[in-house]
Every structure is written in C-alpha cells, then in structure tokens.
Amino acid sequence: MIKRKNTLFWIACFIMNVMLAQEKAKVSPIFKDGEAQIVPEFEDESKWIRHDLWVETEFDSDGDGKPDRMHVDVTRPEQTDTQDLKLPIIYESSPYYAGTAGFAEGIFWDVNHELGEQPKERVHPEVEKRGERPIISNSQIKTWLPRGYIVVHSSSPGTGLSDGSPTVGGDNESLAPKAVIDWLNGRAKGYTERTGNEEVKAYWSTGKVGMTGTSYNGTIPLAAATTGVDGLEAIIPVAPNTSYYHYYRSNGLVRSPGGYLGEDIDVLYDFIHSGDESKRAYSNKTIRDNEMRNNLDRVTGDFNDFWAGRDYLNDMEPMQAALLMSHGFNDWNVMPEHSYRIYKKAEEMGLPTQIYYHQNGHGGPPPISMMNKWFTHFLFGIENEVENDPKAWIVREHDDRQNPTPYANYPNPDAKEVTLYLTKGAPKTGGLSIEKHKKQGKETLVDNYSFSGEALAQAEYTDHRLLFVTPTLKEDLHLSGISTLKIKLASSKPAANLSVWMLSLPWTEGRNSKITDNIITRGWADPQNYKSISESEPLKPGKFYELNFDLIPDDQIIPKGQQIGLMIFSSDKNFTLHPEPGTELTVDLDGTSISIPVVGGEDAIKKAI
Template identity: 70%
Template sequence: MKRQTTPHLRFELSHFVATLVAALGFNALALTEGAVAAEPAVPVFKDGEAQIVRAFQDPDFWIREDLWVETEFDSDGDNKLDRMHVSVTRPRQTESEGLKLPVVYVSSPYFAGTGINGQEYFWDPRHELGDTPPERKHFPAVKLKGMRPIISKSHTKDWVPRGYVVVHSSSPGTGLSQGCPTVGGDNESLAPKAVIDWLCGRGKGFKTPDGDQRVVADWCTGKVGMTGTSYNGTIPLAAATTGVEGLEAIIPVAPNTSYYHYYRSNGLIRHPYGYMGEDIDFLYDFIHSGNEPRRKYCDCNVRDLEMAKGFDRENGDYNDFWAGRDYLNDIEPLRAAVLMAHAFNDWNVVPEHSVRIYEAVKAKKVPAQVFFHQGGHGGPPPMKMMNRWFTRYLHGVENDVEKDPRAWIVREQDARDKPTPYADYPNPDASPVTFYLSSGAPQRGQLTTVPAENQGTETLVDNFSFSGASLAKAEWTNHRLIYVTPTLTQPLHLSGTPSISIKLSSNKPAANLSVWLVSLPWADGNRAKITDNIITRGWADPQNYRSIRESEPLEPGKFYEMKFDLQPDDQVIAKGQQIGLMIFSSDRDFTLHPNPGTELTIDLDATSFSLPIVGGKSQFAKAIAESKDDE
C-alpha cells in the first residue's frame, strides 16, 4: 500500500526544507522564475502604501501553522478555560531571518462550515401580532469542514506579499475552537482579545487543544489590525471594544453592531432582507459547528435558556438581553483607529449599523473614516484606502492618512474603487428640511415644505400580500398612503438620516408600521432594480410610542404620536424624479404577516417628515423651480 503523508506532516517537511535551504546560505526565492535576488526581504513603502515584495509573494514559501490560544472564559461548562483554534500564514523570512511583521487578523464563525439556510428552519412569520409564534424546527448539527493547518486562505494574497502576517481564528463554539457560540455575547469579544494578547506576547498559545506544549508569536511586532465582512466584520469591532493593547486599527465591512438593530426596529419584529423568519436563535444553530461533546451543554444553556428567555419574539421590545449584544454600549474602551465600510442599499445589515458606530468613534476623538457605496451587502473599501490605513497604524509609516477626508462615497454611476471624497458624513452642507402632508388618498397626495391646514385624516388598510414596490407603483390603492414632491428640475443631493413624526390610530391593539422613501416614476424593465427607486426605509411598532423598552396595547381609535428615524442615506435624486413618502403597515419582506384588515388612520396635520438635503430648504426650492407639478 502506498503510504500517505498527512497535510500537517507535509507542512512540517516543507518548513524543514525551507529552513535548511536558508541555513545553507541559499536564497530560496531565487529558485522561482523571475525572482530578483537583490530585492530586500523587508517591507517596502511607496507613496504611503505598503508595496508587494517579491520575496514575500510566492505562497510555496509561506509558513503555515495552527495552534490553540487560551482565553479567560469557560463558556462550555467543562471547568477549563476555552481555547480558540488559530492559524498563521507568514513569510518564511519570519523564521529564517528573524523578521518581525505586523498582523492582519480575521476571525469568523463561518470558517468551519454552516447550517442549512432553508425556510423550513426559520420562524413562521404568518401569525397575529403579539401571539406566541409556532415552534421553530432546529436543523441537524453542522457538518465540520476544513483542513489543518489552514483555517482559511482569505486575505492572504492581499496582505502577506505586502509585509504582513495573516492570522485566522474560529470563534467560540465553531470549528475546532472550544466554547459555545453566543451570537454577540461577551465571549465573542474576549476570544479575539485573547488571540491579540497572544500575538503581543501576553497570552498563552498551545500546539494542541488540551496539551501544555507552548507556542509563541515571536515574529509579531505587537501591532495588529483586523478586518472582515458581515459577522466577520462584527468581530473586529467586538475585539476593539475590549480596549485590548496592540489592536491598532480595524476595517469592519458591513458589520452587525447591534443584534437588536439586526432583528428588530423601534420595538417591531423585523427580519433581515431575504431571510424572512430568521432570528438570533436560528443564527446560533447556523454557526454552531463545534464538536459533539459540548453541543448539548451549549444548546441547553445558550440557545434554549438564555436566548429563549431574552429575545422576545412576541413583543419585540429592547431589553437587557439585546443591550448586552449592542456594541455601542461597550464603545468606551475602544482605542483602535476605525475605517468603517457599508452600503446604503444593504437591507441585510442596514446602514445604521456603521453610522451609529462611526458617530460614536468620532465623538471619542479616535481616528475614523467611513466608506459608503450604493450597492448591497458587503463590499470593502478600495485596496488603496485599506493599504494606507494599515500602513499608517500597523507599520507606523507617517502617510498623513489621518488628514484625508473623513468620508468616501461612491456616487451612483461610479465604479466601486472610485469614491468621491467629502469632508464628513453626513455631508456638512446638508441640513434637515421639514415636509408636510397634503391629502390625496387613495391616490397620491403632496409633500410640501409649507404646512397645510385642516387636512383631516386618511386611512390605509393592511394587507401583507402586496409588496412595497407594488404599493409604491400603484396609482390607486387603499393599502398605502403616499405623498410626493413636485418633479425635480435638477438633481437633489440627500445626505444623512431622515426621520418621521407621525400621529396615528389603529382599529386593533397591535399593528405594523412601515415607511418607505421612494423615487418616482418607478424604473421598470429588465435592467431596473428595486433599489433604483428605494431611497430608504424605516419600521416601527406603534405600541412602543413611548419607548422601545416598553410596549402597550393600542386603544382602538385613539391617536398616538411617535417619532423615529429611517435608515441613513447619501444619494443624488435625478432630475425628472419625484420624491415620495409612503406609509403602510406590514412590509412583506421584513415584518410579520398578520391577517389583512388592520386599519391605520393618519392625522395629516400632526404628521411631518424631515429630510437632510445638501443646501437645505433653498436648494430644494431651486430643484423644483419651474416644475409643472408646482404650478
């Protein structure tokens, strides 16, 4: 029988050969075609950016190893401190020449495999508001995947050739990491902290998950940066909120900064776009790829006890469970320079997630920039931006990145790597303009900057079977109320967070409330996308008109006043369009689906809408000048 060499043994042999060649005085890189022997095996910088170094470029000469880092917590109940599985990819010169380099670190719950993302395992959204939902079916245990010593190859081609070590780790309860997944619990902040402590010489690393043979990161300069997208972008922020020394910079891309803001909205149960019925306990099942001995303990104590008691799928109120999974509440210790990235049309992790953290970081006087584009979920900043960020804060090169414009926004027709710089976000030249409603139901009313009097009320009838897009396009329907501006005679730049102040009544004790800001006429055709016409959206529970922490049944026929924000945006509305404010009840893509028939009545005179416009009210007046609709 032919003897098979294990992947780990193959790594040991290749590592030995590379070290031996270096010890004999040969330049191993010269064995590769086109190598330049005279090029120094050290990081190289030009125009404030780390350059690709040929001596670091060939993956065949990278050292790959894995280990386990001990944390300060025991989240799986075995009376032992949990250890996180970590992999390292570094240039061979960190071994053969004693070269020390900074680290780009990525952590994730996804590296070792995920569960079945099927509708049958989501919560059923089809029930009356406030009712106890039917039980959710749990899918089978996640099948572990991956091969040691490589946890992931992500980011290695970008950063190792530029003079960085790339480190990956699986988050608690996933892959070969011990512990339980908590979906935003404290251990998901302390786990990457432990890895950074190890990288900086303070923590303990071991060759095996249960052994005592130590591993040290003597190739690390003590400077660490983190990045990642979505959940992988949440973890850098989680680590930064611990204030861990050595974490110098983070680049979170579309991070989930609050699980309440991901699964709820102003007291309302709201699902991420494309995942109707998903809630935090589903995400726990989806990522729980840890091995069997700890699974029962984690399921019983985290999912079926802590989560079941805390996430409240009946009322949607904010509580201590959600507060403990909101990183804005833990922002005080943060010291790492922050480059946020998000998309204004991300309806999975909505843009407020990054805006709220960006504003808090600026208030702390911590270096911060933000990159926004007009696409959907994900999308990192251009490589040049990230390179300058890490070059400044990890390599210590004085490239004046902190003096660059704070905000970089990809304009509507521009390429993703061609953002337009602005002094800040929101645009400093933007100011809120108040709009008032003028009656028109069941057709379209008007949206004006001058309040009308004695408008009375207008009523809509809830029916989740109609999509928001179909309601916006409809010329005549009683399932929504819509109010439009005159046609724009020149483009209008919006920048910031719109808000609505609304006075309404319901004929039932509970109701969904959804608000869209749209651009009309609707773009139809094969190349049109729904996002072409949706400027922004917002949702709220009228039962939470006092507070998102406390809801109370509505008294049918009684009017209640509430104010809430829509999602932040920065968009130029084209000439020839009208801006429309649409108010309706159940949003079939986001909210629960109660039986149709709930009536919401809006007091027009007591309802207004604030829209941040670059140039303010005078610019809006110019944008509708000579409009036929204004005559």
C-alpha cells in the first residue's frame, strides 16, 4: 500500500511538472514601448495555419434568392491550435485580389467631345479571374502575424470567389466586411464551401479587429466602420476614396482622376468584376446598365441621390472605430480632400483620430511604428497613451516619410485665412496682392486643351491662361488647410470647363524630386453649377456669374525666393473633357480673389512679401 501511494505521488509530481513546463512554454504577444514586438515563435512560416471559408452576409446582390457569401482567408500562428491562443485580427478586403480587366482598349469614356454631349459608347471587357485556394492575398501577413496578430483577407462582392455584385460604393460593400467581422465575433455563420453547410468557427479570435489598406482597399475599412459593427476597434485607411462624386466630379464638372482620363464609376465596375461568370449578366444589367448608367450623368456632372448614396460622409453616424488616416498631398488620383473630410467629421464626433500626410503621390501608409502603436492600443488594450499623441503628423519637404513632424492638428491651428486680390497683366503675368486695387478691369483667356497645365504655368506669354503672382518671398511661407476661390466670369459659350492651379514659381522642376513640386493645389468647377452642384443651367454668353469653391487641401512650406501664383484656365488636359478649342472665358479681376490658409496669418505674409 505504501509503495502504491509513493508511485501515485511521483506520477502526480511528473504530471504537475509536465503541466508547468507546458505552461512555461506557452507563447504570447510581447510588448515594449507601447508596441507589439516580433515574437520569434510566430515567425516560422512553415508553422502558420492557412485556411479559407465563406461567410454568409445579410444581402443578396446577385439575384439568386440566397444570401451572398464572401470568400475569406485566414493566416494564424500554430499556437492558436496547439496552445488555445486567442489573438486579435488585422483584416484587409479588396476587389482586386482575383485580378482586373486592366486597361483594355476602349474601356475608358472618350473625352474628346463638346460639353453637354452624350459621349459615344465604350467597351465592356471581361475580367479573367485568377487566384488559388486557400490564399486570397499575402498582404499584411509578414508585418503583423509575427507581432501577434491573425491576418484575414476577403474578396469584396462580385469579385474572386465571393458571391454578389460589385456596386462601387453601394451598401453591400459596407455590409460584406461587417459580416466578416460579425463572424470573427461569433455573430455570423462561416462555411467550408461556397454552397455547403459545414460550419467554421473563429475560436481563435478575440473579436478585436483592425482594418487597413490602400486606395479601394482603404475605402473598405471606412465602409465597414460606417456600419457601427461591434468588434471593429480601429481603422487605418491609406488614400481612401470616401466619395465617388468627389472622385469623378468636381463642383458639377465631369473630371477624371489623375492618370485615368475618361474613367468613371461604371469603368471601375468593369475593371473589378471578376466574380462568378454565370452571374455576371445579372449584375451587368442591374448594376452597371441600369443603376449606374441611368444616374452617373456624364452630360451635366450634377450631384444626385445616386452619388449621395456613395458618399461615406453621409453614413458616419454609427461609426465608433478609432481612425488613423493617411494620405499624400500630391495624390492627384484620390485627392487628399477624401481623407480630410472624413477626418474632420470623425473628430467632430469625438472619435479617437490622428492624421498622417506626406508630400508624395498615391498611397503611402504611416510609419510602421505609428500603425503598431495604434493597433496595439485599440486591439490589445495596451495603455501606450497613443490617444494623447499629437493629432497631425506631416512629412515636411525633403524629409524622410518615416520622420513626420508632429503638429497639434490639421489644418495647423495657427493658420488664418488671408485674401489675395488680382491685378492685371495678361497675356503675360498679373499680380497677387493683400491689398485690393480698384478698376483692374477684365481679362480673357481662350480655351485650348492641347496645352497641358504644366506648359501653361511655364509659358511667359500665352492667351490660353491667366496667371497672377505675388512678389518674391523674402522668407519661407507655411500654408496649411484649404484655399477658397471667389471668381466672377463670363463664357462665350453656354458651357465651359474651369480649372485653377495654385503654383510655386518660378518653375523649378525637381526641387523635391517630383514634377508636382510646383503645384501647391488645384481645383475644378462647372460655371453652369454656380448656384449649387445639384443644379446646372446653360450660361448666357457674355453674362457674368459668381462662383465660390474650395481647392484641394494642402500643407506646404513655400521657400523664400519663390512666388505664389494663381493660374486660371479652362480645359485641363489630364483631368477634364476636351471640347473644341476656342471657348473664351472672361474674368472680372475686381470680382475675383483667393483666400489662402497662412500659418501666422496676415502678419506672416506681410513679412514674407
């Protein structure tokens, strides 16, 4: 009996030691200086668990009478199985994962026609779907999984192996990622097959989700956040398209995104539609040929309910996710107004907000340390005081993008509006002054899309633009915020393009290794929409109309030795429609001015000029 008791004792000790050893060997995330650190045990790719599934949504957008299912992939450390480890999720969704139509010949709208004319029909290419299971994408994985996160991807509706129709900003593109987040929190069903009934549970999920991505992939985190879904704790959208009207129109004017002349919302639909071939006909007829084509209105460019339904600013009331926004000030594709308008609204709503701006073009996430700190706080609950950090981080000219300068907010709180007035000088150069000079009269330009904006800005003498410049700056001048143009003009025809650039002159290409160095900001408008962007009317030739509109947000330090210029012209070769040259725009200089946001206000600009 004594021997038996001793044996049982040693067995119990052995079991206890094994359990203690196993407990000691358990792996968990590591944090230092408020950031999740790379865990060596999470780095071994051969031990990552990868699988895919379909999450059932609450909508049917492909007309088959069944709820659409979204294709989802998961990549997670083996410890989520071997050690019952639960982790938060970094999630990226996209319409691009399965391939696109590319720039097939004829996919874009023809822009060479008179304003107000219906353009000729364009080509509708078919996307050849690509991809493999279970891997939808490898993005984000090497950055976040070693730091203790699970990485999830999904193909958006009507793309890849997801059911549904692409709607380019419709409600289903918000509800699809919501369904995935609901599944990660046990509130929605996931299945092993697109049509099967075998369920998959996210037993390894803490339910805390952060989303990020660039461009369309950056739009989807915002779309998900506007649903108010529980579990979406933080988003980091990079160069997101937050309003399809602002992307394809400007103040009533039909305008292309930079680099994609002739693109429109139905073009983007065709570009991404890589879903089930057997269901494409329904989607094409219902979404593209009916809803889009009947409402996109390339004739007037007016704002309407169709565009209002694709503006996420209108849907933000339920949003509760923390927002770290990122954008480039020289992004002329998805322009920085997209991020600014959402950032300001989120701030007004009292949400945790930060914004990161750099001086380059499209894309460009915040430094990994900023993103890490953001996700560490909101997904792991680590108190790193990120919510008390400066609100705005701006990469200054010549600085590395990893080294932004902190500011109290954006626009700079010390920026104040200063109004500059025009003095005559056409066809050469007029002046910009903080003092208003009376009786400057009227000046006329002749539209000709053949000349690019860059060529017009550098021309010493031309009747195709009006150019007004300040005296040479004696000191650097910091602009931060939105410039607003007030213009009084008349057209020789019932319709005309209006384009405006703010410039840093003389033209010094390569000042910061970017051709857009000299472009401070831009803006476009349709004079027919002088009353509102929702209502246009033909212009009476020779009659003067007053317009007020904002240019694109910016934050730039104009170096001493430069001049600030305002260039007014008509058709912008790389952005607007191309009507036959010859339309005359006459500007009343006495009724025209521009307000610019100067850090230090009028005192600073007086000192500089």
